Amino acid sequence: MKKNNIGYLLREGVRGVFVNGFMSFAAVCVTVACLIIMGSFLLILFNLNEMIVDLEQENEMLVYIDESYSEAKAKSVGSQLNLISNIREAKYVSRDEALDSFVEEMDSDAMFNGLDASTFRDRYVVTLEDNSLMKETEAQIRAVDGVSDVNAPYEIINGFQTVQKVLNIASAVIIAVLFVVSLLIISNTVKLAMYSRSEEIAIMKMVGATNSFIRMPFVVEGFILGFLGALIAFFLQWGLYDFVAMKVAEIDSLQLITVAPFLDVIEPVALIYALTGFVVGVFGSLLSIRKFLKV
Numbered sequence: 335m336k337k338n339n340i341g342y343l344l345r346e347g348v349r350g351v352f353v354n355g356f357m358s359f360a361a362v363c364v365t366v367a368c369l370i371i372m373g374s375f376l377l378i379l380f381n382l383n384e385m386i387v388d389l390e391q392e393n394e395m396l397v398y399i400d401e402s403y404s405e406a407k408a409k410s411v412g413s414q415l416n417l418i419s420n421i422r423e424a425k426y427v428s429r430d431e432a433l434d435s436f437v438e439e440m441d442s443d444a445m446f447n448g449l450d451a452s453t454f455r456d457r458y459v460v461t462l463e464d465n466s467l468m469k470e471t472e473a474q475i476r477a478v479d480g481v482s483d484v485n486a487p488y489e490i491i492n493g494f495q496t497v498q499k500v501l502n503i504a505s506a507v508i509i510a511v512l513f514v515v516s517l518l519i520i521s522n523t524v525k526l527a528m529y530s531r532s533e534e535i536a537i538m539k540m541v542g543a544t545n546s547f548i549r550m551p552f553v554v555e556g557f558i559l560g561f562l563g564a565l566i567a568f569f570l571q572w573g574l575y576d577f578v579a580m581k582v583a584e585i586d587s588l589q590l591i592t593v594a595p596f597l598d599v600i601e602p603v604a605l606i607y608a609l610t611g612f613v614v615g616v617f618g619s620l621l622s623i624r625k626f627l628k629v
Contacts (some may be wrong), residue, residue: 340421350524357523358554358559364519365563365614368512369607371569373522376503376606381593382498393465395472396485397424397458403480408456415458420471423461429454455482465545478492514615520618524552528622546621553619560615564607572596572604 351358397415399408405428415424427435432454472486478516528535538548579593596603 337551341571342540344551344554345408346551350551350555351558353524354526354616356524358555360426360572361523361559362405362563365516365560365611366372366567368516368573369564369567369610370571372505372509372610373567373603373607374542374574375501375508375597376618377575377603379498379501379505380496380599381591384594385592386491386498389487389494391465392487393462393468395460395462395468395487396476397460397475398483398485399458400480400482401455403456405456408478411478412458414478414480414499415475420463420467420474421460425459425461427457427459429456430455493522502549512608513534514612517618517621520556522617522620523559524556524619525622528552529565531602549559549623552623553616556615557612558615560613560618561608561609567611568604568607571607572600 350584399411403411408428409426409623412426460475462468468486468488472484475481475484535548557603575596581595582591
């Protein structure tokens with residue numbers, strides 16, 4: 335294709351964006367909204383998966399000792415715990431040590447002045463050899479005399495995995511719906527542009543213009559709309575993500591939730607947005623053009 339023809343087709347594509355200003359604006363806005371919703375679901379799933387992976391790598395369990403046990407008797411439980419083959423280490427933590435550790439973690443002595451060691455129980459921090467045997471090991475630990483309770487991370491993992499499954503299904507449905515909506519909006523925008531130029535297209539066909547030549551400006555228009563939507567959505571998503579991450583970090587009750595920095599996911603997010611914008615823009619255009627030209 336000649337350079338002059340390429341320049342003409344590109345100019346016509348850009349012109350189409352401005353000629354159909356309102357529909358172009360609506361198409362970009364809908365694409366932005368759809369991409370942000372889609373991106374938010376994907377980022378939530380990413381962070382949830384990271385938390386599950388971190389918890390799965392956690393090989394420690396808290397073993398609480400019966401409150402009626404004296405310190406000497408509580409320490410004797412350790413010898414029984416160490417007989418369990420999957421336990422690498424059973425570290426004893428007294429009530430006093432548990433209180434000191436709690437106050438240090440909360441970073442505020444004044445707030446917890448009313449607490450004393452009796453608020454806590456003697457415990458063991460148990461390190462496992464094989465995380466996959468955590469459930470079996472927990473059952474063995476509970477059978478030891480003097481053990482009143484066991485706190486195992488897999489219980490939290492199961493909760494997160496349930497949420498993850500629900501979100502996976504919900505996000506797949508929502509993303510599919512939003513993708514189709516974006517596709518149809520851009521398709522209708524391009525279709526409107528084609529109707530407004532129907533006489534010009536008819537003349538071009540009469541003088542022998544190929545369908546590819548007629549099609550190209552509208553493909554360019556769709557690409558521009560998809561690209562603009564993806565670009566705007568990307569930066570809005572970045573700002574929204576950082577804002578939410580900052581708010582989550584400020585809430586003490588959400589300290590368990592760790593939000594990965596956006597820079598850790600910037601490349602895959604940018605790639606997903608770029609590809610989605612391209613597919614929605616170009617294929618949305620081709621969808622309307624195919625019907626119009628009856629190719």
